[in-house]
Amino acid sequence: xxxxxxxxxxxxxxxxxxxxxxxxxxxxxxxxxxxxxxxxxxxxxxxxxxxxxxxxxxxxxxxxxxxxxxxxxxxxxxxxxxxxxxxxxxxxxxxxxxxxxxxxxxxxxxxxxxxxxxxxxxxxxxxxxxxxxx
Numbered sequence: 171x172x173x174x175x176x177x178x179x180x181x182x183x184x185x186x187x188x189x190x191x192x193x194x195x196x197x198x199x200x201x202x203x204x205x206x207x208x209x210x211x212x213x214x215x216x217x218x219x220x221x222x223x224x225x226x227x228x229x230x231x232x233x234x235x236x237x238x239x240x241x242x243x244x245x246x247x248x249x250x251x252x253x254x255x256x257x258x259x260x261x262x263x264x265x266x267x268x269x270x271x272x273x274x275x276x277x278x279x280x281x282x283x284x285x286x287x288x289x290x291x292x293x294x295x296x297x298x299x300x301x302x303x304x
Contacts, residue, residue, distance in 0.1 A: 216265040224274035
């Protein structure tokens with residue numbers, strides 16, 4: 171009787187382990203496939219924007235002027251890329267805000283999580299404003 175119980179418990183744990191392993195493996199592949207294409211493009215756009223923005227701040231432009239300049243320049247750089255229209259603006263704004271605050275947040279008096287949120291909101295509002303004017 172004791173031997174049957176041991177076999178049953180071992181079989182049950184083996185079954186649970188195999189099921190969880192399969193579920194975790196397939197779920198990770200689905201998430202990776204969905205995320206990989208957009209995240210690479212978001213990082214590329216974010217890096218380009220951050221470099222332009224921080225350079226403009228370094229040359230003495232105001233935050234608003236640097237924002238306008240960087241948005242227009244990025245629009246020109248990526249105008250032939252169709253992905254830019256279908257990109258998730260929230261994710262892009264988040265990535266840009268983090269990157270800008272890390273690279274040149276001090277000159278514009280923004281830092282930490284509060285600075286990231288403030289810059290993200292400012293970026294989204296300026297992006298909408300420019301889209302309206304087009």
